Amino acid sequence: METDTKFERKLNAFLPLSEDERKCLAEMQSPPRTVKRGQQLTEEGQTGQHAFVLLVGWACSYKDLPNGSRQIISFPVSGDVVGLRSILLRTADHSFSTLTEATVSLVNAPNVLRCIHEHPRLGAALLWSASRDEAMVVEHLVNIGRRSAVERTAHLFLEFAERLLLIGEATASGFYCPLSQPVLGDALGLTPIHVNRILRRLREQGLMTLHDSWVQIHDYREMKKLSGFQGGYLEI
Amino acid sequence: METDTKFERKLNAFLPLSEDERKCLAEMQSPPRTVKRGQQLTEEGQTGQHAFVLLVGWACSYKDLPNGSRQIISFPVSGDVVGLRSILLRTADHSFSTLTEATVSLVNAPNVLRCIHEHPRLGAALLWSASRDEAMVVEHLVNIGRRSAVERTAHLFLEFAERLLLIGEATASGFYCPLSQPVLGDALGLTPIHVNRILRRLREQGLMTLHDSWVQIHDYREMKKLSGFQGGYLEI
DNA sequence: CGCTGGTTTGAAGGTCGTCAAGAAGGGTGG
DNA sequence: CCACCCTTCTTGACGACCTTCAAACCAGCG
Numbered sequence: 001m002e003t004d005t006k007f008e009r010k011l012n013a014f015l016p017l018s019e020d021e022r023k024c025l026a027e028m029q030s031p032p033r034t035v036k037r038g039q040q041l042t043e044e045g046q047t048g049q050h051a052f053v054l055l056v057g058w059a060c061s062y063k064d065l066p067n068g069s070r071q072i073i074s075f076p077v078s079g080d081v082v083g084l085r086s087i088l089l090r091t092a093d094h095s096f097s098t099l100t101e102a103t104v105s106l107v108n109a110p111n112v113l114r115c116i117h118e119h120p121r122l123g124a125a126l127l128w129s130a131s132r133d134e135a136m137v138v139e140h141l142v143n144i145g146r147r148s149a150v151e152r153t154a155h156l157f158l159e160f161a162e163r164l165l166l167i168g169e170a171t172a173s174g175f176y177c178p179l180s181q182p183v184l185g186d187a188l189g190l191t192p193i194h195v196n197r198i199l200r201r202l203r204e205q206g207l208m209t210l211h212d213s214w215v216q217i218h219d220y221r222e223m224k225k226l227s228g229f230q231g232g233y234l235e236i
Numbered sequence: 237m238e239t240d241t242k243f244e245r246k247l248n249a250f251l252p253l254s255e256d257e258r259k260c261l262a263e264m265q266s267p268p269r270t271v272k273r274g275q276q277l278t279e280e281g282q283t284g285q286h287a288f289v290l291l292v293g294w295a296c297s298y299k300d301l302p303n304g305s306r307q308i309i310s311f312p313v314s315g316d317v318v319g320l321r322s323i324l325l326r327t328a329d330h331s332f333s334t335l336t337e338a339t340v341s342l343v344n345a346p347n348v349l350r351c352i353h354e355h356p357r358l359g360a361a362l363l364w365s366a367s368r369d370e371a372m373v374v375e376h377l378v379n380i381g382r383r384s385a386v387e388r389t390a391h392l393f394l395e396f397a398e399r400l401l402l403i404g405e406a407t408a409s410g411f412y413c414p415l416s417q418p419v420l421g422d423a424l425g426l427t428p429i430h431v432n433r434i435l436r437r438l439r440e441q442g443l444m445t446l447h448d449s450w451v452q453i454h455d456y457r458e459m460k461k462l463s464g465f466q467g468g469y470l471e472i
Numbered sequence: 473c474g475c476t477g478g479t480t481t482g483a484a485g486g487t488c489g490t491c492a493a494g495a496a497g498g499g500t501g502g
Numbered sequence: 503c504c505a506c507c508c509t510t511c512t513t514g515a516c517g518a519c520c521t522t523c524a525a526a527c528c529a530g531c532g
Contacts, residue, residue, distance in 0.1 A: 045468065063378045066464040071378040085371065088364040093371040093469050117356050124349065127363075128324040134370050135321065135329040141377045142299050142307040145425035149520075180478060189381035194520055196480060228302040232281065233329050385488070416510065430488055432512060 006079030006167055007053050011125040013236050021122045028115045029053055029105040035098055042083055042096040049092040050106045051083035057102025058178055061094045062186065072187035074137060075099075075160075075179075079167055084130045087112060100178050135233040144189045147227065152188050153198045154227035157208060161217055162231045174216035242315030242403055243289050247361040249472050257358045264351045265289055265341040271334055278319055278332040285328040286342045287319035293338025294414055297330045298422065308423035310373060311335075311396075311415075315403055320366045323348060336414050371469040380425045383463065388424050389434045390463035393444060397453055398467045410452035 008025060011017060017025070032055055035041065042049045044063060054076045061082055062072040073094055076082050086092040087109045098104075116123030139159070143152050160177060164170035181199070182192040190198070202208050207226070208217045217223060244261060247253060253261070268291055271277065278285045280299055290312045297318055298308040309330055312318050322328040323345045334340075352359030375395070379388050396413060400406035417435070418428040426434070438444050443462070444453045453459060 063374070065378070065382055066466075069382045071381040073374055073377060085367045088360065088367045089371065089469075090471060091468060093374060113356075113360065116359075120349075120353050123352075124324065131321045131324045134373070135325065137370070137373055137377060138299070138309055138329060141309060141373060141380065142301070144377065144381045145307040146301055146305045182478075191521055192478085193480090193522085196478095197520090200480085230302075232327060233325075235326060417512095418510075427489055428510085429490085429512085433488090436512085 006055070007081070010079050010167070011122075011129060014128050015121060015125045017122065017125070021119045024115055024119050024122060028111045029107055032103045032105045034101065034103045037098055037101050039102075040095060040097045041104070042086075042092050042094075044093065044095045045091050047091050049083060049086055050108050051081055051087055051112065052096070052104045052106055054078060054080050054082060055103045055105060057104075058099040059097060059102060060099055060183070060187070061096045063094050070186050071189065072183070074133065074140065075187070077163060077167070078169065080133070081107070081126075081129060084112070084126070085134075099183065132234070139233050140187075149188070149190055149194060149198050150201060151227045152190075153184070153195070154202065154207065154223045155229050156184075156188060157210075157215060157217065158220075158223055158227060158229040159231070159234070160215065162234050166234070166236075174214055176213055177210065177215045178213045242291070243317070246315050246403070247358075247365060250364050251357060251361045253358065253361070257355045260351050260355050260358060264347045265343055268339045268341045270337065270339045273334055273337050276331060276333045277340065278322075278328050278330075280329065280331045281327050283327050285319060285322055286344050287317055287323055287348065288332070288340045288342055290314060290316050290318060291339045291341060293340075294335040295333060295338060296335055296419070296423070297332045299330050306422050307425065308419070310369065310376065311423070313399060313403070314405065316369070317343070317362075317365060320348070320362070321370075335419065368470070375469050376423075385424070385426055385430060385434050386437060387463045388426075389420070389431070390438065390443065390459045391465050392420075392424060393446075393451060393453065394456075394459055394463060394465040395467070395470070396451065398470050402470070402472075410450055412449055413446065413451045414449045 008017070008022060011025070041052060041059075056078055059076050059082065060072045061074050061076065062070050064070045082096050083092065086094070112126070116126065136159075143155050147155060157177075161170055161175060164175045169175060179187075180192075181195045184190075185192045185195045188195065199210055207219050207223050208215065223229070244253070244258060247261070277288060277295075292314055295312050295318065296308045297310050297312065298306050300306045318332050319328065322330070348362070352362065372395075379391050383391060393413075397406055397411065400411045405411060415423075416428075417431045420426075421428045421431045424431065435446055443455050443459050444451065459465070
């Protein structure tokens with residue numbers, strides 16, 4: 001499978017792309033580049049940042065706080081774009097780091113704008129993709145604001161399951177999820193210690209397990225009921 | 237002052253608009269319409285929704301949860317657009333209600349897309365506006381995820397102060413803010429009772445007061461230090 | 473082999489939610 | 503005009519959830 005197929009396939013699922021549009025999409029991106037785990041690719045407050053297409057691997061976008069803590073905004077996975085939002089802002093509004101070894105290709109602002117201008121339909125597809133990402137951020141906000149730690153955690157993993165299923169990276173036996181408990185804590189607004197206790201509870205109740213970066217959802221129905229998960233915002 | 241000046245001025249501040257572009261912007265919007273306080277204008281999950289330009293008044297976008305609680309996503313004020321994000325999604329990903337009597341004009345998806353197509357620079361300005369709104373949602377997420385109740389509350393009011401100052405609706409003596417404590421709670425992820433306690437603490441420490449829908453920030457410096465507020469995401 | 477970062481568990485404490493109740497203000501209908 | 507809502511604001515007491523502090527265990531890695 002070609003490296004940029006997932007991104008293209010995602011847009012194509014929203015709106016079938018012509019040969020020309022596919023070509024433009026490919027030209028918009030710089031050649032893929034491999035980066036190590038834990039690499040920071042953009043930094044909040046910096047100017048002239050690029051967007052990235054994440055071709056392979058896991059990453060996160062986040063903000064650091066003056067008091068030393070951080071909040072993870074989103075977990076892009078293969079085929080996702082990061083930083084499209086910042087492309088028109090004077091400065092990047094978040095940082096972006098890899099969580100595993102990853103391959104990315106770079107997209108700069110002029111390229112995106114030219115692309116939108118030359119192929120309006122492609123522009124619409126990119127906007128749709130950005131809208132979907134924003135809907136995920138909104139759901140994340142709801143998750144942290146109005147759900148308890150267990151509900152919140154269950155919700156996050158159901159979202160992963162759904163997203164990875166859509167791109168063919170999850171099977172009935174589970175999915176790969178290389179997130180440490182401190183990282184999960186930064187996403188869920190919890191301490192790593194409490195994340196540990198929550199995971200134990202979910203495990204002891206036979207709902208799900210996370211072991212060796214492998215997630216298994218054992219009782220999908222109960223997880224859904226517990227967390228109030230409604231995946232509408234992920235639909236194409 | 238004409239009713240839609242604030243919206244136009246906001247875009248114009250990002251990117252000076254030509255006469256043609258201004259005209260297109262005006263034609264994109266339906267005639268202004270007055271709506272009562274507490275009116276729901278869009279409902280989550282509904283299809284074929286419109287976007288709105290909020291010309292006068294306060295409103296909020298939010299999501300209701302199965303368990304009966306709700307999370308407020310954002311507080312649009314005069315000159316803000318709501319629902320641009322949903323325009324490309326199959327269904328609206330949030331609801332939208334007025335908090336005061338308000339006047340709005342309606343914008344439908346085809347109009348926006350035509351506008352972007354005919355006037356790419358105007359499209360860029362709209363995208364910038366949407367990006368800035370999303371940056372506010374992100375900051376809101378950080379606020380709820382990683383700040384204590386006091387910090388969080390102080391941060392929200394500093395953001396209001398900054399935003400209203402930019403559109404000339406705040407003065408040195410304070411600003412109008414018609415949000416009840418239950419509404420603030422739904423935005424901050426707190427109970428109304430706790431919001432009350434927090435406001436009391438801020439008042440007793442001489443930091444700020446909220447009385448009769450009027451906010452006064454008495455110690456801006458200390459508020460900023462307390463909340464870790466950095467307004468970069470609001471800049472033009 | 474020691475170091476670092478992740479996982480796991482326990483104990484104690486603080487923040488915030490829940491329950492309860494009184495006071496004040498606005499709107500409605502008698 | 504007044505009685506009767508309903509919503510909001512306010513305060514107190516109690517309890518739960520989550521954090522903090524502390525420590526042990528383990529795996530990977532220099």
